[in-house]
């Protein structure tokens with residue numbers, strides 16, 4: 474079997490070498506000739522999987538994308554050709570949840586306020602939106618959720634219209650898929666009018682897809698309204714974000730909110746599980762086989778941390794400011810958006826750090842936030 478695989482997919486040799494020849498490719502430059510004789514195609518978000526890519530391949534047995542999003546894949550075309558497809562739902566949801574939580578703590582520190590005083594509106598209450606909500610609930614921050622498709626499906630959480638979130642929330646964070654045509658289409662969901670409707674002093678976070686916000690409109694609104702703060706991980710026109718918008722953002726990163734080591738490993742592992750099942754083979758590898766040990770140093774926490782101590786703890790796991798600084802330096806250099814992603818040093822999730830919980834110290838919420846615990 475020939476497997477054509479994005480070179481940025483971790484753990485490929487461990488998980489797929491038993492199936493045949495692995496050809497690692499630059500996913501952004503992948504073309505029809507390279508895929509023409511592949512049996513299996515494994516991609517990431519930067520490869521457009523469509524007729525133009527697959528027209529010369531008549532033997533493809535499976536396409537997998539180690540991502541949550543599927544906006545880069547023409548699902549109708551694959552279905553019409555009976556080519557099985559799988560993505561990796563939820564694989565990096567914890568990573569996105571923790572990224573957003575850390576971004577909010579950073580914004581609170583930057584503006585000398587407390588995150589606890591703000592109400593956070595979460596647009597999209599699926600895997601990543603729920604991961605954000607869980608972090609905020611653990612810390613005691615009020616949230617409002619908006620998800621019209623889930624509301625119609627009878628989700629048992631309280632869900633609000635987007636207009637309510639824009640009117641009432643001090644933070645808006647976006648967690649929707651990029652969709653163009655259906656009744657809930659999210660392309661430019663935040664257009665000029667909705668951006669103008671943000672509450673005074675609102676913080677806007679986007680870790681979904683760049684096109685969910687009209688980036689040109691955001692530049693205009695932000696220029697008129699310096700009260701709005703921005704933390705942006707995704708951009709219209711990736712890998713070439715509009716540099717004017719990068720300059721206007723408080724925190725700017727190159728689409729790495731989902732790039733925890735655990736999140737990336739889960740993505741590949743979910744494709745492996747799907748493929749093994751499809752081929753009638755047993756799944757022998759687990760996440761624990763792939764990941765390095767968690768940190769062996771434990772931190773002793775003997776009192777509930779203040780917000781600045783909590784931020785210090787979070788920065789120990791992932792310091793968003795490092796990625797922000799590096800991204801500002803490189804974002805205008807051709808190729809460097811992708812290089813920064815490719816060489817992103819592996820970030821761990823909160824669960825990789827064990828906290829020692831001295832009894833009676835009232836820090837159980839840190840475990841709900843995701844840190845591992847050693848109870849005495």
Ligand SMILES: NC(=O)C1=CN([C@@H]2O[C@H](COP(=O)(O)OP(=O)(O)OC[C@H]3O[C@@H](n4cnc5c(N)ncnc54)[C@H](O)[C@@H]3O)[C@@H](O)[C@H]2O)C=CC1
Pocket residue numbers: 541542543562563565566569596597598599600601602619620621622623648649650651657658659662680681682706707728729730731732
């Ligand atoms: N920055 C990054 O590194 C990452 C970005 N993503 C992006 O985040 C998106 C969401 O991921 P998940 O939460 O895991 O997906 P999900 O499918 O679990 O949840 C998305 C939710 O959005 C809702 N939704 C759809 N249209 C909506 C609308 N117009 N208004 C409000 N809600 C709407 C859906 O009903 C669904 O519940 C992915 O599709 C992907 O594009 C995902 C992972 C990492």
Ligand SMILES: O=C(O)C(=O)[C@H](O)COP(=O)(O)O
Pocket residue numbers: 481516517518519539540541542543565728730731732
């Ligand atoms: O899972 C998703 O959806 C994402 O946005 C991924 O984090 C994107 O990562 P790459 O596939 O572009 O490496």
